[in-house]
Amino acid sequence: MARIIESGGRRIIKLSVDDIISIVQDYQRIVPRFSSALEARDYLSDTVIFIPEDF
Numbered sequence: 338m339a340r341i342i343e344s345g346g347r348r349i350i351k352l353s354v355d356d357i358i359s360i361v362q363d364y365q366r367i368v369p370r371f372s373s374a375l376e377a378r379d380y381l382s383d384t385v386i387f388i389p390e391d392f
Contacts, residue, residue, distance in 0.1 A: 360386070 339356050342349045352360075363386070371377040 338353055340351045342351055364381075367380065367384075368377045371380065
């Protein structure tokens with residue numbers, strides 16, 4: 338699970354290995370639809386990705 342760490346007025350998100358794998362799997366599933374990196378970037382910039390926060 339992702340954790341938000343407050344440090345010196347900044348918030349840092351620490352991702353677990355499972356979070357990173359999940360993000361990569363989503364990326365690999367989405368990106369093959371596009372013929373260029375620019376198309377993938379445009380699509381992903383409009384996509385909301387949620388990472389659960391560890392309590």
